[in-house]
Amino acid sequence: MKPQKLQARKLETLKQKPHPNELQSSADQNVPDSKNVLPNNGLTDDLSSNLAVLKEKMGYQSDVRFSEFPLSNTEKQVALVYIDGLNDLTFINDYVIKPLKLYYSEQKESKEEQLENDCFIGIAKRAFLTGDGVEELTTFEQVIQAVYAGFTIMLLEGASSALKISAKKVKSRPLEEPITEATVKGPRIGFNETLSENTALLRLRVSDPQLTMTHFKVGRTNKDLVVVYMKDIANDELVREVQKRIKNIDIDDVAGSGYIEQLIEDDYLSPFPQVQDTERPDRFISSLMEGRVGILLDGSPFSLMVPATFSMFLQTPEDYYERWIPSSFIRLLRFFAALVSLFLPSIYIAFVSFHQGLIPTQLAISISATRESVPFPSVIEALIMEVAIEILREAGLRLPKTVGQTVGLVGGLVIGQAAVQAGIVSPIMVIVVSLTAISSFAIPQYSAGISLRLLRFGAMLFSALLGLFGVILFFLIIAIHFVKLKSFGVPYATPATPYRLGDWKDFIFRAPIFKMNSRPKMLFTKNTKRQSRRK
Numbered sequence: 001m002k003p004q005k006l007q008a009r010k011l012e013t014l015k016q017k018p019h020p021n022e023l024q025s026s027a028d029q030n031v032p033d034s035k036n037v038l039p040n041n042g043l044t045d046d047l048s049s050n051l052a053v054l055k056e057k058m059g060y061q062s063d064v065r066f067s068e069f070p071l072s073n074t075e076k077q078v079a080l081v082y083i084d085g086l087n088d089l090t091f092i093n094d095y096v097i098k099p100l101k102l103y104y105s106e107q108k109e110s111k112e113e114q115l116e117n118d119c120f121i122g123i124a125k126r127a128f129l130t131g132d133g134v135e136e137l138t139t140f141e142q143v144i145q146a147v148y149a150g151f152t153i154m155l156l157e158g159a160s161s162a163l164k165i166s167a168k169k170v171k172s173r174p175l176e177e178p179i180t181e182a183t184v185k186g187p188r189i190g191f192n193e194t195l196s197e198n199t200a201l202l203r204l205r206v207s208d209p210q211l212t213m214t215h216f217k218v219g220r221t222n223k224d225l226v227v228v229y230m231k232d233i234a235n236d237e238l239v240r241e242v243q244k245r246i247k248n249i250d251i252d253d254v255a256g257s258g259y260i261e262q263l264i265e266d267d268y269l270s271p272f273p274q275v276q277d278t279e280r281p282d283r284f285i286s287s288l289m290e291g292r293v294g295i296l297l298d299g300s301p302f303s304l305m306v307p308a309t310f311s312m313f314l315q316t317p318e319d320y321y322e323r324w325i326p327s328s329f330i331r332l333l334r335f336f337a338a339l340v341s342l343f344l345p346s347i348y349i350a351f352v353s354f355h356q357g358l359i360p361t362q363l364a365i366s367i368s369a370t371r372e373s374v375p376f377p378s379v380i381e382a383l384i385m386e387v388a389i390e391i392l393r394e395a396g397l398r399l400p401k402t403v404g405q406t407v408g409l410v411g412g413l414v415i416g417q418a419a420v421q422a423g424i425v426s427p428i429m430v431i432v433v434s435l436t437a438i439s440s441f442a443i444p445q446y447s448a449g450i451s452l453r454l455l456r457f458g459a460m461l462f463s464a465l466l467g468l469f470g471v472i473l474f475f476l477i478i479a480i481h482f483v484k485l486k487s488f489g490v491p492y493a494t495p496a497t498p499y500r501l502g503d504w505k506d507f508i509f510r511a512p513i514f515k516m517n518s519r520p521k522m523l524f525t526k527n528t529k530r531q532s533r534r535k
Contacts, residue, residue: 041139047077047157050140054081057140064147071101076157081143086150088169096154096165135164149222172197178279178301180446185321190279195224195298201281202228211288216246219254224298228284233291235524241488242293242306257300264306266486271454273447274487276308283317291525307488307523311495311507313448314338319510328509335508337442340435342452345382346463346471348432352378354467366428373423379464381425385433386460388415390453393437412437494522 043050051066058064067080078100080092137143138161143153146164154163175197178190191198199213210232216225227246229239245264254260261275262268278284279301284294287305295304314334319327351359352367359367374381392411416430436456443449455478462470485492495503500521505511519525 041141043138043140043143043155043160043162045158045160047079047155050155050162051079051081053140054143058144058147069097078157079155081147081153081155082167083147083150086169087152087167091167091169092152092165096152096167137162137164145222173301175201181278181280181283181316181444183316183318183321186317187280187282189281191281191284191296191301191303193299193301195226195296198281198296198301198303199226199228202285205281206285206288214243216243218246218249218251218260218297220252221254223254225254225260226296228288228294228296230288230291233289233519233525233527234293235291235526238291238307238488238523239293242295246295254297255299257295257297257302257304260295260297261304266488270481270485271451272310272481272485272492273313273445273451274306274308274485274492276305276312276445277302277447278305279303280317286317286320289519289530291519291523307486307490309487309490309492309494309522310448310482313445314443315506316444320513324510324512331510332508334442334444337439338448338452340439341443341449342456343459343471343475344436344439345386345432345456346459346474347468348429349378349382349460350463350467350471353464367426370426370428374426375423376425377464378429379460381429382433382460383457385416385419385425385429386436386457388419389433389437490522495520 047068051068055066063084065080065082065084067082068077070077080096082092137146137153142164143162147153150168152165152167154165172194173192175189175192177188181190189201191201202211202213208230210230212229212231214227216227217223218225225246227239227242242264246260249260249263251259251263257277261273261277265274267274276287284303284305288294292305292307295306297304315331319331322330352371356364371378376384389412392415395411412434416425416434419425420427420430440449440453443452459471459474462474464470466473482493483491483497491498494500495507502518503520503522505516505518506520510516517530519528519530521528
């Protein structure tokens with residue numbers, strides 16, 4: 001068929017289904033004759049047979065477009081296969097189709113002899129402005145996988161291979177300040193859901209060739225995942241262990257980085273998080289400079305850092321943006337708030353139920369007066385209020401932001417006041433629960449805070465059974481678990497135990513910046529000394 005007739009037929013198709021770009025779909029979704037479908041797995045030099053096999057193998061998907069057009073000065077046909085909505089049609093039209101047509105229209109003689117398979121890649125690289133980005137594919141499986149991954153595939157009559165062209169159209173969220181890790185000082189930028197933008201952000205902030213990124217595909221959905229580390233700092237065994245656990249992931253879909261966290265952690269029965277997550281590039285980079293390994297997942301703004309210790313979850317980036325004295329004081333308050341959040345209700349239950357003699361006389365009389373009309377024992381009273389607070393907290397998180405804050409604040413006040421007036425709980429219990437809730441808000445990492453909230457109920461039950469002895473017993477159980485727990489080979493209680501004096505410079509108190517000249521010894525890094533410039 002002559003090019004003029006092909007072009008006329010193409011114009012008729014365009015009239016039936018207009019499109020703003022020159023690239024149009026043939027919209028031919030008719031089932032081909034089974035005789036034309038070739039059983040073999042490799043592409044052939046027959047374009048119509050290749051398209052028929054692709055349509056058959058891909059199941060005639062409505063969003064898969066097959067567009068055909070003739071080349072200038074030739075009798076050859078070219079076909080493009082792509083996913084509607086995933087590709088930039090303007091880019092394909094301007095930088096693929098037009099350059100290819102222009103290349104052949106400028107030739108005086110016909111280029112039929114150059115359209116064989118051995119010249120296909122060379123012609124494409126000479127014609128395309130994006131020639132360096134093309135890749136040759138030879139099997140139907142490679143073509144189908146590339147189409148579903150968002151690439152544009154070009155097939156040429158007379159060539160038994162196809163070209164994979166990157167023309168993805170990705171809509172991403174702007175790089176904004178992280179909501180979960182807001183700071184007074186520090187950068188106002190966070191990761192988003194696009195992996196390429198996140199890795200580019202790291203490259204922009206760390207112009208060091210030692211910054212190494214290793215790419216992986218995880219899940220049946222082939223999600224892109226990148227393992228990031230500093231090659232001259234991170235321990236090789238740690239890097240290999242992280243990569244090994246990533247390779248062993250066997251799951252259909254990795255919807256978010258939380259899936260990765262659960263699949264690579266050491267002890268899934270532990271209530272404590274063993275992988276730290278963050279939306280802040282500055283925090284992520286600081287961890288890399290210490291010798292940790294980072295993980296970025298496409299589709300998730302939360303990056304992961306391993307190994308993790310419990311003290312890391314009580315630290316914030318702002319600890320390093322303020323001077324060391326106020327930063328140390330605020331960090332000490334966080335450690336104290338963690339203890340209050342975990343043990344205050346259980347200590348109250350123990351004193352009121354078992355050890356009234358340890359309470360000062362005036363305070364004991366005041367507590368007895370407020371509890372005179374309460375029909376429940378102290379443990380039931382505490383459980384009622386704690387459960388109510390947890391429900392209010394969860395409701396505030398799930399509701400829209402403007403409504404959620406109102407529900408959390410007003411709901412707590414109304415329920416507490418109503419419970420006191422009804423004689424269900426005592427005023428002192430409302431104070432205890434309120435202090436506990438406020439202390440839990442001081443924990444900067446949500447995953448660590450929710451772990452302490454869960455363990456709080458265990459401490460309350462122990463104190464209800466054994467009093468202060470139960471509280472001490474529960475603390476010893478947690479301490480034993482802390483000592484045994486590890487995150488990628490690093491003890492979870494480090495640097496408290498095993499004791500390393502150098503690591504205490506950034507533990508409960510923070511030393512001045514110029515004194516923190518060594519990387520954490522617990523990570524066994526290749527380069528133990530921090531340096532301002534390469535020597």
